[in-house]
Every structure is written in C-alpha cells, then in structure tokens.
Amino acid sequence: MIQSRGQLATCLQSLLAPRFTRILVSNQPRRGRLVIRQYSATTKLSTPASPFVCDVCVVGGGIVGTALASAIARPGRTSSALKVALIEAGDLYRKPATEPGVYSNRVSSITNTTFQFLEDLGVWDTISSDRRRPYYTMKVWDAIGSGQITFDASEGLPAGIPVDPIAQIVENTHLQAALVNGLKEKTQVHVYNNAKVERISVEAQAGGGGESKASKAIQWPIVQLADGRTIQTRLLVGADGANSSVRSYAGIDSIGWDYGQMGIVATLAVDSHASGNPSAWQRFLPTGPVALLPLSDTHSSLVWTVSAKLAPLLCSLPSKDFTALLNAALTLPWKDVEFLCSQISKEGVPLVDFDAEVSWSHERLATNQAARVRRKATFKPPGVLSVVEKTRAAFPLRLRNSENYIGDRVALIGDAAHTVHPLAGQGLNLGLADAELLADVLADALDVGSDIGHPHVLQNYSRGRYLPNLVMMKSIDSIGKLFKTENALIAKVRSAGFNVVDALGPLKRGIVGFAS
Incomplete structure (x- = not known):
C-alpha cells in the first residue's frame, strides 16, 4: 500500500520505460493532480564547460525548423517565454533572387491550412506578391x-x-527568407548560423542546492558545435533532414525504401x-x-x-x-x-x-x-x-517514416521524421504541420506547468502527427504505384x-x- 508521495514517485518511476526521463512529483499537489515538475533554462545547472542553456534547441534551420522557432516565440503565447536555440549548418541569411523573371528551381505548393499557419506567424504577407x-x-x-x-x-x-x-x-528561398527575417524581432531565439553539429551527448545534471536527490537524475541533451561551442537544452528538436543527426542520437530507426x-x-x-x-x-x-x-x-x-x-x-x-x-x-x-x-x-x-x-x-x-x-x-x-x-x-526520391517521432527529450519534425514522394506536393506541408502542432503542444504544457521535454508531454505531438502523416504517405505511395503499370x-x-x-x-x- 502506498503511504507517501515519495513511495508514489518511486512507483511511477518503476512503471515507466527505462529510457524515459523520470517523473518528479511536486511536494504541493495542484487541484488534486500530480504535476510533472518543470525545469526551465533558468534552472541552475552544474556543467563543466558552461554551455549556453536553453529550453528548446532546434537543429536544422530550414523552412520547417525556422517555422518552429518562430511559432514557439510567437507573441501572446505562453511558449514565447522559452529560450530557443536555432542551429543551421548553412547560411540562413542568403538573399533570394529578386530580379524579374529569375526564379529558384525549388518551389513548394502551399495548401490553405499551411497558408493559414504562415499567416498566423506573420510571414506570408512579407513575401512579395510576385x-x-x-x-x-x-x-x-x-x-x-x-x-x-x-x-x-x-x-x-x-x-x-x-x-x-x-x-x-x-x-523556397523566399519563404525561408521571410521566416528568418521574422526572427529578428524575437530576441528569445538565438541563431547559430553556419554552425555544424559535431556531436550530441547527454549528461546527468544536478539541480540547485534545494533540490531533492531525484532531481539530480535530470538529463538534458548537449549539442557540441564544430567551433567548440556547446548548447544544453531540455528539449532537442531534429529538423535536420533525412540524414538527421538528432534522430541518430535518439536511436530512432527510419523505415522505408528508395524508389x-x-x-x-x-x-x-x-x-x-x-x-x-x-x-x-x-x-x-x-x-x-x-x-x-x-x-x-x-x-x-x-x-x-x-x-x-x-x-x-x-x-x-x-x-x-x-x-x-x-x-x-x-x-x-x-x-x-x-x-x-x-x-x-x-x-x-x-x-x-x-x-x-x-x-x-x-x-x-x-x-x-x-x-x-x-x-x-x-x-x-x-x-x-x-x-x-x-x-x-x-x-x-524515397519514402521514409521514423518508428517514433519522439525520444528522451527529443522530437523529430519534417524530413527528419518522414520523407515522401513529391507527386502530391505534400512534403513541406506535412513538415510545417509538425512544427505547428509541436509549438501548440509546448504552449499547452507550459500552461499547466509541465516539463516540455517529458515523454508524456511529447506523446501529444507524436499521437497528433504520426497517423495523419502515415495516411498521407500511404495515399501518395499507392497513387504512384497505380500509375506505374x-x-x-x-x-x-x-x-x-x-x-x-x-x-x-x-x-x-x-x-x-x-x-x-
């Protein structure tokens, strides 16, 4: 029989899969519910290299990764208080061609749902009408x-x-430029431009002096860049494409085939x-x-x-x-x-x-x-x-879908999570839908005081996107096979x-x- 909160915490920890971060139960129950203790970027961490500490680190500054950073930092949202790091191996500040009649060869077909998301971010109307x-x-x-x-x-x-x-x-170049320009007003987003990820690791970090022993098991991913800088984050997001280093770090397999x-x-x-x-x-x-x-x-x-x-x-x-x-x-x-x-x-x-x-x-x-x-x-x-x-x-051209979209303090979005055939023009739309839902899930978690990196929180994102992506991918694949004969x-x-x-x-x- 459970007689104390300490025993309850131990019981809950034993029920979770070993690879999940453990649940910490607040000493002060809230409205009769168990509360997952929230650790923010301002929590004092003991680290040997004194890395930059943030709430969310997005690896991959393409359209999907930049859109996620922008959505998290949207004014008027609880999540706008989060400190975000955005890492891009290339140059985020490249200027797109503006000469009449000169167009990029990579374009996207933006559906009405995606259009509404981009409008909500305030970026669509900043793209020239031509x-x-x-x-x-x-x-x-x-x-x-x-x-x-x-x-x-x-x-x-x-x-x-x-x-x-x-x-x-x-x-794509104009949409990317609009998203990047929108970040200039969001001071809580720290951009690491032309920054290559060298290694991703995880270390157990001790909490502040008043924390319990259980809190000392909190593990936050550490991203080491090629220039020696490090970023420590309570949620690591992989938006780094089909060959995702974040997905490799999380040990998540990607299933599919080449066409x-x-x-x-x-x-x-x-x-x-x-x-x-x-x-x-x-x-x-x-x-x-x-x-x-x-x-x-x-x-x-x-x-x-x-x-x-x-x-x-x-x-x-x-x-x-x-x-x-x-x-x-x-x-x-x-x-x-x-x-x-x-x-x-x-x-x-x-x-x-x-x-x-x-x-x-x-x-x-x-x-x-x-x-x-x-x-x-x-x-x-x-x-x-x-x-x-x-x-x-x-x-x-290939079809890929990750076995899971989340891991220990990890979430995958866009091509890092799934890749589809371009015949229906849905690849970017699916990725931006990932970014929109993940940003909403993080805001909702903050509203109730939950830890944004906890698997119970991230499951809300995975459940909301895995099946719709799978249905769309199967539909596109079936259409392609139907017309091959x-x-x-x-x-x-x-x-x-x-x-x-x-x-x-x-x-x-x-x-x-x-x-x-």
Whole structure:
C-alpha cells in the first residue's frame, strides 16, 4: 500500500520505460493532480564547460525548423517565454533572387491550412506578391489511358462567393527568407548560423542546492558545435533532414525504401496562350509524373519523376533537346516518349534530331482519325519555350517514416521524421504541420506547468502527427504505384475511375479538401 508521495514517485518511476526521463512529483499537489515538475533554462545547472542553456534547441534551420522557432516565440503565447536555440549548418541569411523573371528551381505548393499557419506567424504577407502564385485549377491526366480530371476551386460554389485557391506556389528561398527575417524581432531565439553539429551527448545534471536527490537524475541533451561551442537544452528538436543527426542520437530507426527514381526540377519559360498561366498541370507517365507549376504568366516550375539512370542524361542534354523532350512528355503517346528517352547517349547527347522526331509524331497523330479524336479530349498544357539555364537539378526520391517521432527529450519534425514522394506536393506541408502542432503542444504544457521535454508531454505531438502523416504517405505511395503499370486492362480501369471522379463534383471537392 502506498503511504507517501515519495513511495508514489518511486512507483511511477518503476512503471515507466527505462529510457524515459523520470517523473518528479511536486511536494504541493495542484487541484488534486500530480504535476510533472518543470525545469526551465533558468534552472541552475552544474556543467563543466558552461554551455549556453536553453529550453528548446532546434537543429536544422530550414523552412520547417525556422517555422518552429518562430511559432514557439510567437507573441501572446505562453511558449514565447522559452529560450530557443536555432542551429543551421548553412547560411540562413542568403538573399533570394529578386530580379524579374529569375526564379529558384525549388518551389513548394502551399495548401490553405499551411497558408493559414504562415499567416498566423506573420510571414506570408512579407513575401512579395510576385513571388507567390495562387492557382485555382489543376488538370491531371494519364499518358497510357484516356482518364483525366479537372480540379476547380470554384466548382459547386454559388456565384459571388470568394474562392480559396487550391494551393499557392512559392519559391523556397523566399519563404525561408521571410521566416528568418521574422526572427529578428524575437530576441528569445538565438541563431547559430553556419554552425555544424559535431556531436550530441547527454549528461546527468544536478539541480540547485534545494533540490531533492531525484532531481539530480535530470538529463538534458548537449549539442557540441564544430567551433567548440556547446548548447544544453531540455528539449532537442531534429529538423535536420533525412540524414538527421538528432534522430541518430535518439536511436530512432527510419523505415522505408528508395524508389529508384529521381526528381528533376527546373524553371521553364512557357507559352501561356495569353491565358495568364492560371493552372497547375500533371501528367502521369509509367516512369512517374511530370508536373508544371505556375510561377508567373510566363514561367512555370518543373517537377519530373524519371528513373535514376535517365535523370543525369536529361540534366546533361542541351537545352534545346531537353525542351523538345519535355514537350513530348507532356503531349505525345508514351511509346513515342519512351523511344526518345532511349535515344540519348551516355554522354547526354541526343542520337536523333529530337525536334524532327517530335514534329513527325504530331503530324502522324494529326492524320490518324482515332488518335485525333482522343487528342481533342486531352488536356493541352502550355508549350515549353525553353528551360532557364543552370536551373536543372535532380534529387533522389524515397519514402521514409521514423518508428517514433519522439525520444528522451527529443522530437523529430519534417524530413527528419518522414520523407515522401513529391507527386502530391505534400512534403513541406506535412513538415510545417509538425512544427505547428509541436509549438501548440509546448504552449499547452507550459500552461499547466509541465516539463516540455517529458515523454508524456511529447506523446501529444507524436499521437497528433504520426497517423495523419502515415495516411498521407500511404495515399501518395499507392497513387504512384497505380500509375506505374502499363497493363492495358488496368489502364482502362484506371481511366474509367478517373473519368467517374471527374464527373462527381462533391468527390473532387473532397479530394482537394483532403490534400489541403
């Protein structure tokens, strides 16, 4: 029988997993509840190297990590009193390109939910309006079958009602710069720029002189930088990408696979036919989707999934031939595209005249009555006029999900926790949703006097994000696999499904809502 608080604390400690930080029970019960004792950055710690001591240390100053630091320090929130360290190995203060017609090749499709979060942080409106492009329609079609869908944000809405865009395209460099500029007013965020993490360790730290023996077992992670500086924190957040050093420190495995594909990105000059380039376009090829995302009336951003073997060849092609092949991938039958892809030497030189081959294919289709009827119903994306020099790049595609999003005084967000295929443009949105929820969880914990690094607190973040991320990742992976097959029967069924969905407005709105 438990007769004292000391025995109760011992009992609770024995029930927890050994790897969890132990619970400390307050000597003064609050409203009849057990209270997890809160240790802040002002708690006196005995450390040999006198590191910088903070409440939250975010490793990784990309968009997701910077957004988390900004969200924690938001004015008017309890969490704004927390001391935050933000560590970035690169240069956080790089200036994005602002010249007209010059765009970064890495962009993101910001959903309405993510847009609201960025507005709440006060950063969205600081991005120049010519660097964020809303789109209200998206056209998706199948290169093998005849299936096609038009997603229209205004479909089914009464006339005169304001329409939210399906999403907004923004260059990553401009979004990052807006977030970093927003930190300047948040003095509680201490930025470590161009700072490489050398090692992460943990040491038991003694509390102040009046603390009990139990308090001396508190363990806070210590981050050692390459220049010798150290940061000690009661919560360590990994926002440091797919090869996360924080995840390695926490001993959390990442499960998944490589797709054997690469994503090619580039900035394109397009012929919008005086329409203003209002739509996003995505065509599914057996090798993966090719997508055009609007940047302006005259420019679009390319995301093209191809095999790992083909990617370096496409990046090496002369611009003229790359443009011809890309137009073929957007308009010609798959067999023609497949033939052209096979006509590239190991040095990235075309073995045939791509322009002539593409023209011949279009002429052949024009004289084929059946093909002409099919093509009449097929979407016609803007013609690609050219690829902007030095914007082509390729990156490997993979699916990864960490076994857990939390550890001992550790939380993982963004690519450190999960990585998805870019075909639905959800990677950054999932990461920013992680950051938003984690910031809310920390604020709620402070409101009730809880230790923000305790696993019972962090479980609220893990439970809130693990399943939604998993569902989205599975959905994206399943879509990719569905369109990889060239089987004629499956292609017919797939196309029929596409056309049924296209005819059902409520279902389409539901799909857009799920993606948003």
